[in-house]
Every structure is written in structure tokens, then in C-alpha cells.
Amino acid sequence: MSKCRNRTSTKAVKVGNLTIGEYNEIVIQTMTTTKTSDVEKTVEQIKQLNNYGAQLVRVAVLDEADASALAEIVKKTKTPIIADIHFNYQFALRAIAAGVAKIRINPGNIGSKEQVLQILQAANQKGTAIRIGINGGSLKIDPKGSRVIQLVNCAYSWIKFFEKNGFYNLIVSIKDSDPSTTYFANVELAKHCKYPIHLGVTESGPDHAGIVKSCIALIPLLNMGIGNTIRISVNGDRKNEIKIAKTLLNNMGFNIPYYNIVACPLCGRNQYDTKRWVKEIDQYLEDKHLAIKVGIMGCIVNGPGEAQGCDIAICVKDKTTSFLYLNGTLNKEIPNTEVSKTLKELIDKKYNQAVKHYEKLNK
Numbered sequence: 001m002s003k004c005r006n007r008t009s010t011k012a013v014k015v016g017n018l019t020i021g022e023y024n025e026i027v028i029q030t031m032t033t034t035k036t037s038d039v040e041k042t043v044e045q046i047k048q049l050n051n052y053g054a055q056l057v058r059v060a061v062l063d064e065a066d067a068s069a070l071a072e073i074v075k076k077t078k079t080p081i082i083a084d085i086h087f088n089y090q091f092a093l094r095a096i097a098a099g100v101a102k103i104r105i106n107p108g109n110i111g112s113k114e115q116v117l118q119i120l121q122a123a124n125q126k127g128t129a130i131r132i133g134i135n136g137g138s139l140k141i142d143p144k145g146s147r148v149i150q151l152v153n154c155a156y157s158w159i160k161f162f163e164k165n166g167f168y169n170l171i172v173s174i175k176d177s178d179p180s181t182t183y184f185a186n187v188e189l190a191k192h193c194k195y196p197i198h199l200g201v202t203e204s205g206p207d208h209a210g211i212v213k214s215c216i217a218l219i220p221l222l223n224m225g226i227g228n229t230i231r232i233s234v235n236g237d238r239k240n241e242i243k244i245a246k247t248l249l250n251n252m253g254f255n256i257p258y259y260n261i262v263a264c265p266l267c268g269r270n271q272y273d274t275k276r277w278v279k280e281i282d283q284y285l286e287d288k289h290l291a292i293k294v295g296i297m298g299c300i301v302n303g304p305g306e307a308q309g310c311d312i313a314i315c316v317k318d319k320t321t322s323f324l325y326l327n328g329t330l331n332k333e334i335p336n337t338e339v340s341k342t343l344k345e346l347i348d349k350k351y352n353q354a355v356k357h358y359e360k361l362n363k
């Protein structure tokens with residue numbers, strides 16, 4: 001993995017084939033929506049999510065059947081699996097024995113301290129990482145006190161407990177459905193936490209709300225160097241979570257091979273409806289993992305200027321014709337009926353060049 005700019009120094013933690021923290025790139029994770037005991041569907045979804053760009057996938061372990069399915073899921077997937085467990089320390093022990101890369105627990109609800117100790121011993125023996133996941137929704141918060149301080153104190157008290165008992169293979173998260181609480185709690189946490197931090201706003205709602213809340217909390221944290229893995233939680237399509245996460249990191253300048261579409265919002269000046277092109281090209285690029293900037297502009301007011309910063313750009317000239325720009329320079333005029341096909345051909349060319357370059361580097 002390449003090194004990441006401006007991260008606060010944390011311990012490096014191995015999670016399967018990934019190293020999280022220190023100065024490593026930020027890792028994107030998400031969660032399956034299938035019943036974990038349905039191995040076939042869960043494995044299929046993990047593979048899909050990985051294709052979209054999720055590097056870590058979490059599965060919920062709700063009951064005996066889910067716990068029993070973990071070993072087979074681990075065997076059938078290359079993506080590091082995180083088992084998400086509440087209320088039952090036995091499931092945590094079984095997840096560790098099944099070979100998951102990490103378990104995510106809220107130690108406050110998993111069982112007694114003795115039972116948490118058993119988990120730590122088993123995880124230490126097996127080299128399994130643990131995320132201490134403190135979540136505003138599952139913590140008893142005194143409404144008279146500071147929510148931020150209570151979340152942070154809870155996280156620190158468990159970090160100390162884990163350290164006192166010889167466990168250091170740790171990742172920590174504090175999430176809340178209120179983005180400002182999430183932000184301030186993580187600022188406080190990062191002051192003294194030497195372990196990688198997983199960031200996310202929990203229960204953030206439908207896509208539009210999830211995007212806004214995640215941006216409010218995550219952008220300033222990431223800019224401060226805080227956060228080593230992220231999840232954008234939205235009540236919607238899982239693919240969108242990953243697209244949003246990758247778009248966020250890409251636009252913040254992190255090293256994510258992803259696409260960037262510059263498209264005007266359209267107005268009464270546009271001569272041709274470019275919405276269909278934007279939709280088609282967005283779908284065409286979404287699982288290509290290609291670093292490319294594509295411009296699709298509705299007229300010549302801002303079109304030529306934006307096209308200068310793009311690898312490939314279209315700027316509508318009139319009802320029948322558009323200007324095609326390559327690497328910021330005007331290339332030729334093409335009929336509007338050929339724009340979609342031309343853009344896809346040029347994207348394919350770029351993609352094949354990138355694949356060849358990658359193969360050469362890895363020879």
C-alpha cells in the first residue's frame with residue numbers, strides 16, 4: 001500500500017492483508033445487507049462490494065447460524081472480513097476461531113469483563129484485530145452531561161482495559177448520528193489515541209442526508225490527519241456508500257484511483273440535454289478504478305474553461321454538435337448523437353493504457 005499524506009502517526013494494525021494506520025492509505029469499508037448465514041448470497045455481495053472498491057467488509061453476526069457460517073465465508077472470499085457482534089461473547093470467540101480478520105465489538109454490551117478477557121486472549125493467540133466500536137445509539141448517555149465527553153471517556157476506558165490486559169491490535173471508533181458530536185468526539189479521541197481510528201457518522205439517513213452528515217464530520221477530521229478507515233453509512237444502495245466514500249477521498253486529494261466527472265448543472269442556455277450522458281458515463285466508470293477526469297458541459301460559457309482541466313471533455317456547441325477536448329485541448333467537433341459512444345471509446349483506451357502500465361510496474 002502506498003503512503004498517505006498528512007496522517008497523524010498511529011500504530012500500524014494488520015487486518016488480513018491490509019495494514020491500517022501509521023501512514024498507510026485510508027481504507028474504505030462497508031457492511032453487507034444479506035443474512036450472514038446465507039453464505040452464497042453473502043459471499044456474492046462481498047465480491048460485488050469489493051469490485052466497487054470496498055477493501056474491508058463487515059458482516060453482522062446475529063445468531064448461531066450466522067456464527068456457524070463465518071468459516072465458510074472467510075474461505076470463499078479474499079476480502080478481509082470483519083464480524084460485527086453484540087451481546088454474545090461466544091459469537092466473538094467463534095468468529096475469531098473462524099479466521100475473520102477483525103471483530104467489531106462494543107465491549108460494554110458483549111458480556112462481563114471476564115468474558116471480554118476471553119475474547120482478548122483468543123484474538124491475541126490468533127492475531128485477530130479488534131475494533132472497539134463506541135456508538136452513541138448503544139451507549140447509556142446521561143443527558144445532563146456532555147455527550148462528547150461521555151463517548152470519549154467510554155472509548156478511553158476500554159482502550160486502557162485492553163492495554164492493561166496485553167492487547168494492542170486495536171482500532172477504535174466513536175460514531176454518533178449527530179455529525180458535530182462525531183467530529184468533536186473524534187478530535188478528542190485522537191489527542192491521546194495511538195491506535196488507528198475508523199470514521200463514520202452512524203444512522204445518517206438516506207443518501208442525501210448521509211452525504212451531508214458524513215461530509216460535515218469527516219472532511220475536517222480527514223484534513224486534520226485523523227482517520228485511517230472510513231465508512232459512509234447511508235440507508236440505501238451499498239454501492240452508493242462506496243461511490244460516495246471514493247468520491248470524497250478522491251476530491252480531497254487522497255490517492256484513490258477513481259473518476260471525477262465535471263458536469264454543469266444545466267440551465268436555460270443549454271442546447272442539448274446532457275443529463276443522459278452524465279448518467280451513462282457515471283455508470284460506465286463506476287467500477288473501473290480509473291483515475292480520470294471527464295467534463296460534460298452544456299454550453300460554451302464555462303465549457304471550454306472546465307475542459308482545460310479534464311482528460312476528456314465534451315462541450316455542447318449547438319443542438320446537433322459538440323466540441324471534443326482531449327487533455328485540455330480542443331480536438332474536433334462531433335455530432336451529439338455520437339458523444340456517448342465516443343466518450344466510452346476514449347475511456348476504454350485510457351483504461352487499457354492504465355492496465356498495461358500497472359502490469360508493467362508489477363512485472
Ligand code: SF4
Nearest residue numbers: 264266267270298299
Ligand atoms: S455551462 Fe452553460 S448550460 Fe451549463 S449551467 Fe453553465 S451556462 Fe448553463
